[in-house]
Amino acid sequence: MxxxxxxxxxxxxxxxxxxxxxxxxxxxxxxxVISFTDIDLAGLADYSNISFIGIENYLNIFKDPIFLxxxxxxxxxxxxxxxxxxxCSLGIALLINFGTARIFKAFRLVxxxxxxxxxxxxxxxxTYLYNPQFGLFNYLLGLVGIPAIPWLQDPTIAKGSLIAxxxxxxxxxxxxxxxxxLQGIPKTYYEAAQLDGANNWKQLTKITxxxxxYAIFFVSITTMIGWIQFFEExxxxxxxxxxxxxxxxxxxxxxxxxxxxxxxxxxxxxFVLFIAIIIITMIQFRLQKKxxxx
Amino acid sequence: xxxKVSDAKKAYRTQQWIAGIVLTLxxxxxxxxxxxxxxxxxxxxxxxxxxxxxxxxxxxxxENFVYLFENMNFGVYLKNTIIVVLCSFVGLFFNAMAGxxxxxxKFKGRDKLFYLVLATMMIPGQVTMIPVYLILNQMxxxxxxxxxxxxxxxxxxxxxxxRQFMSTIPDELLEAARLDGASEFRVFMxxxxxxxxxxxxxxxxxxxxAGWNSFLWPLIIANDxxxxxxxxxxxxxxxxxxxxxxxxxxxxxxxxxxxxIIFIIFQKHIIEGYTxxxxx
Numbered sequence: 001m002x003x004x005x006x007x008x009x010x011x012x013x014x015x016x017x018x019x020x021x022x023x024x025x026x027x028x029x030x031x032x033v034i035s036f037t038d039i040d041l042a043g044l045a046d047y048s049n050i051s052f053i054g055i056e057n058y059l060n061i062f063k064d065p066i067f068l069x070x071x072x073x074x075x076x077x078x079x080x081x082x083x084x085x086x087x088c089s090l091g092i093a094l095l096i097n098f099g100t101a102r103i104f105k106a107f108r109l110v111x112x113x114x115x116x117x118x119x120x121x122x123x124x125x126x127t128y129l130y131n132p133q134f135g136l137f138n139y140l141l142g143l144v145g146i147p148a149i150p151w152l153q154d155p156t157i158a159k160g161s162l163i164a165x166x167x168x169x170x171x172x173x174x175x176x177x178x179x180x181x182l183q184g185i186p187k188t189y190y191e192a193a194q195l196d197g198a199n200n201w202k203q204l205t206k207i208t209x210x211x212x213x214y215a216i217f218f219v220s221i222t223t224m225i226g227w228i229q230f231f232e233e234x235x236x237x238x239x240x241x242x243x244x245x246x247x248x249x250x251x252x253x254x255x256x257x258x259x260x261x262x263x264x265x266x267x268x269x270x271f272v273l274f275i276a277i278i279i280i281t282m283i284q285f286r287l288q289k290k291x292x293x294x
Numbered sequence: 295x296x297x298k299v300s301d302a303k304k305a306y307r308t309q310q311w312i313a314g315i316v317l318t319l320x321x322x323x324x325x326x327x328x329x330x331x332x333x334x335x336x337x338x339x340x341x342x343x344x345x346x347x348x349x350x351x352x353x354x355x356x357e358n359f360v361y362l363f364e365n366m367n368f369g370v371y372l373k374n375t376i377i378v379v380l381c382s383f384v385g386l387f388f389n390a391m392a393g394x395x396x397x398x399x400k401f402k403g404r405d406k407l408f409y410l411v412l413a414t415m416m417i418p419g420q421v422t423m424i425p426v427y428l429i430l431n432q433m434x435x436x437x438x439x440x441x442x443x444x445x446x447x448x449x450x451x452x453x454x455x456x457r458q459f460m461s462t463i464p465d466e467l468l469e470a471a472r473l474d475g476a477s478e479f480r481v482f483m484x485x486x487x488x489x490x491x492x493x494x495x496x497x498x499x500x501x502x503x504a505g506w507n508s509f510l511w512p513l514i515i516a517n518d519x520x521x522x523x524x525x526x527x528x529x530x531x532x533x534x535x536x537x538x539x540x541x542x543x544x545x546x547x548x549x550x551x552x553x554x555i556i557f558i559i560f561q562k563h564i565i566e567g568y569t570x571x572x573x574x
Contacts, residue, residue: 004478009400009401010395010401012395013391015448016391016411016448016453017407019447020414020450022429023447025414027421027426028425030428031421031422034428044428092317098313099310099313099317100310104314107317109558109561110325111321111324112557113325113554114327116554117554118549118553119507119525120526121525121528121545121546121549124531124532124545124546125331127532128334128542128543129326133345134347134539136326136347168324228418229418232509253420253424257424263424266424270418274421278416
């Protein structure tokens with residue numbers, strides 16, 4: 001039985017689909033087209049100023065030292081950030097899941113809190129904490145006799161400082177995902193293992209971690225995509241400095257697009273980023289498939 | 295045998311204690327930025343700049359907050375942020391409508407369109423950032439509220455969650471309402487939306503948080519300070535009053551504390567919502 005008219009469903013999906021098409025799908029085409037042009041502010045004012053320059057943007061961008069540096073920085077963020085996020089959120093989830101007292105439920109709240117807060121506000125607060133003169137961190141280090149650390153002034157340490165902030169924000173959501181997965185593991189597995197005399201460590205490595213494989217896979221993919229697009233923290237805290245040592249690819253694109261108005265060039269950069277994300281995701285799916293084969 | 299059991303119990307209790315202590319220390323570490331932010335917000339500027347910081351404000355003052363509203367335009371930013379939040383609820387309604395149609399109607403191209411919706415989730419924001427700006431510019435919407443709001447109005451993930459939830463609603467219920475002569479839109483408004491309360495609660499809170507925190511589009515689209523949201527205003531504050539940490543902390547507190555309060559009130563829905571959506 002069908003009592004609604006043929007157009008009804010389209011009226012329901014219409015508003016959402018039109019907006020998605022206009023602001024998500026169509027822009028992909030636009031980005032691809034303008035990445036082969038030299039569009040800038042002059043081009044924006046008058047389209048006759050735009051000329052088609054082929055793959056020149058793509059050739060130039062790979063010769064751009066700042067772009068290459070931003071790729072290196074982004075790889076640094078991914079290599080250190082992803083394992084840290086997984087280790088911290090999984091560790092906390094395991095501890096919370098292990099606890100039986102009521103207080104352990106409250107810990108969920110505490111660890112989740114950073115992930116809902118505004119990134120600008122948080123970056124402002126952390127900039128203050130990191131301040132070499134008046135910051136809390138250096139003061140606390142001073143109490144135990146450790147000399148002041150240039151948290152945001154040293155090129156390498158600055159990257160680490162940004163990672164610390166981003167890990168702090170990322171724990172919450174991933175911890176909840178791990179907790180949901182942990183609660184899905186049947187208790188009987190552990191009871192059987194205990195009867196066989198398996199200790200906690202054995203239970204963790206032989207039951208819990210293997211059964212969490214899918215959750216770990218999911219978290220590692222989403223976390224990695226998130227780190228590849230790392231943007232707000234360096235944007236608010238360091239503006240990419242010192243000496244572009246914290247500039248991520250996403251920040252590079254933003255800067256070229258909206259501060260230097262090289263729209264075509266920035267679009268080319270964004271496509272390089274897009275392709276990198278697709279390739280990395282595909283590789284991860286391959287690896288995952290191989291792992292589940294045996 | 296008996297001693298062995300009690301030994302095991304004892305070991306288990308110790309482990310519980312260790313887990314609790316580790317989590318307390320970790321939790322304290324996680325909470326330090328919040329605590330420090332709120333306490334510093336109530337200190338006068340001179341106290342913040344002391345070389346030996348005080349934990350508890352020696353002189354308790356609200357002048358930082360007053361300054362934000364009197365000398366900076368935080369009132370305007372707040373108004374704009376609330377407009378953004380209200381508009382994003384319109385977007386939430388569109389998402390619910392689309393989710394409902396994908397769940398409960400049969401129509402030509404349904405699956406293809408749904409995959410298309412899902413595919414938009416994969417597109418990184420940096421790729422669409424520049425073309426969306428150009429499109430809005432072409433539509434004459436740069437530096438307008440509509441331009442700030444439109445790009446983030448609907449989201450594929452939200453449509454997906456609505457569809458997942460609404461496909462569990464039995465068809466018979468819809469048929470019964472239709473037999474009573476209710477129009478399709480009325481069925482949706484008066485039957486589907488009330489049933490979908492649990493998913494609405496989760497999505498509503500997440501929408502509120504996202505709207506309250508919105509930063510990138512207001513930053514790109516708004517040239518005029520009269521269109522700034524709180525987060526853009528706060529980053530401006532950081533640039534203008536770089537050395538005045540007490541003022542910055544007051545601004546941050548003003549942004550963070552409402553969200554924390556809303557989160558604590560509704561936390562059950564949010565955390566359970568993740569479990570609902572995670573199961574499917």
